[in-house]
Amino acid sequence: MFNDHYQNWTKNRVNTIKKYISIDFFKNKNLLELGAGYGHNGNEFNKLGCNVTSSEGRNEHIEIGKKLYPNLKFINLDNDKDKINKKYDIILHWGLLYHLNEIENHLKNVCECCDLLLLESEVCDSNDENFYFIQKEGGYDQALNVDGIKPSPKYVEKILKQNNFNFKMIKDPCLNSYYDKYEWFHNYDWDVKNTNKSYSGLRRFWICWKNSFNIDNIYLILNN
Numbered sequence: 591m592f593n594d595h596y597q598n599w600t601k602n603r604v605n606t607i608k609k610y611i612s613i614d615f616f617k618n619k620n621l622l623e624l625g626a627g628y629g630h631n632g633n634e635f636n637k638l639g640c641n642v643t644s645s646e647g648r649n650e651h652i653e654i655g656k657k658l659y660p661n662l663k664f665i666n667l668d669n670d671k672d673k674i675n676k677k678y679d680i681i682l683h684w685g686l687l688y689h690l691n692e693i694e695n696h697l698k699n700v701c702e703c704c705d706l707l708l709l710e711s712e713v714c715d716s717n718d719e720n721f722y723f724i725q726k727e728g729g730y731d732q733a734l735n736v737d738g739i740k741p742s743p744k745y746v747e748k749i750l751k752q753n754n755f756n757f758k759m760i761k762d763p764c765l766n767s768y769y770d771k772y773e774w775f776h777n778y779d780w781d782v783k784n785t786n787k788s789y790s791g792l793r794r795f796w797i798c799w800k801n802s803f804n805i806d807n808i809y810l811i812l813n814n
Contacts, residue, residue, distance in 0.1 A: 596630065599767040599776055603684065603795070604634045606765050607708065610758075610797060615808040616640050619679040622704070624669060625686030629655040629662050635682060636661055643678075645669075669696060674703045687711035687746070689727065689738045694749055701753035706808065707798040709746070709757075714788035716742035721786060743782075743794045750798055756805070757798040765795055 617639035623632035626644035628651055636642045636659075644659075645667035646652050652664045667674070670691045674681075681704040688711050690696055700707060714723065722741040743759065750757050765778040776791045799805055 600630055600634060602765050602767050603631070603710065606760060606762055606795070607797075609762070609764070610760065611808050613638060616680075621680040621682055622674065622678040623682040624667070624700075625683075625689065626655065626664070627651055629659045629664065631682060631684055632662055633659045635680075640680065673699050676703065678704050680704060680706045680708065682708050684708070684710040685712075688713070688740055691724075691737050691739065693722075693739055693741060693746070697746075697749045698753050701750070701755050701800070705800050705803045707750075707755065707796075709796040709798055711746070711794060712740065712788065712790070713743050713746070713792060713794050714740045715780075715783055715785045715792060717744055717782050717784055718742055718786075719744035719748040721745060740788050746794070746796070750796075754801045755798050756801060757796045760795045760797060762795075 616635065619640050621632070621635050621640040621642050623629065623635070623642060623644040626632055626646040629642075629644040629646075632642045632644040642661075643663045643665060644655060645665050646655065647666065647668040649666060652666060655662065655664050669686060681700055683700065687693055687696075687709070714721065719742065722739050722745050724737050724739055727738045747757060747759075761779045763779045765776070767776040776793050778793050778795050780792060799808075
């Protein structure tokens with residue numbers, strides 16, 4: 591249910607957050623986890639002191655999550671169809687974006703509902719800010735509504751800018767998670783070649799914040 595691959599991947603991403611953001615910032619913050627699955631990632635932020643609401647579109651995942659992490663609040667949310675309807679200090683948005691039908695309206699809603707957005711997604715190899723493609727997905731942890739979007743990183747960043755958010759892309763090799771000792775399963779520090787293609791594990795990671803938010807409250811080395 592939570593194999594070595596996921597444990598290592600979660601550990602790497604959380605450790606990267608700790609590297610770039612003061613841990614003290616997270617104490618008593620209200621955090622919404624999107625596309626939570628069983629709530630593994632949300633639980634790590636609960637350990638940092640966040641009050642975590644884990645949202646997930648599959649009720650069977652929610653029921654498992656409630657048993658694994660009774661310390662979390664679980665709600666049902668279909669991010670293709672439902673809107674976030676309250677404000678949170680932080681939204682945790684890991685591994686969801688590319689499973690959605692579209693991202694412009696979705697990210698607009700997300701940006702309206704938080705000050706800090708921790709964003710991570712599989713993407714395609716392109717520097718074109720208008721490039722994306724749609725693909726069919728299937729599986730217990732894939733697109734809830736069949737179609738998933740693979741955006742270019744620049745497309746994601748364009749939408750963030752349109753919604754008055756600043757961002758820092760983190761291309762730190764400490765994020766990378768091994769499939770085995772010979773190849774990456776999740777790769778974050780790759781160089782763009784503009785092939786307009788994608789493969790499983792080609793990912794990007796951003797720390798994003800509202801223009802009006804005082805970044806001095808949280809940053810460690812974001813400006814480096």
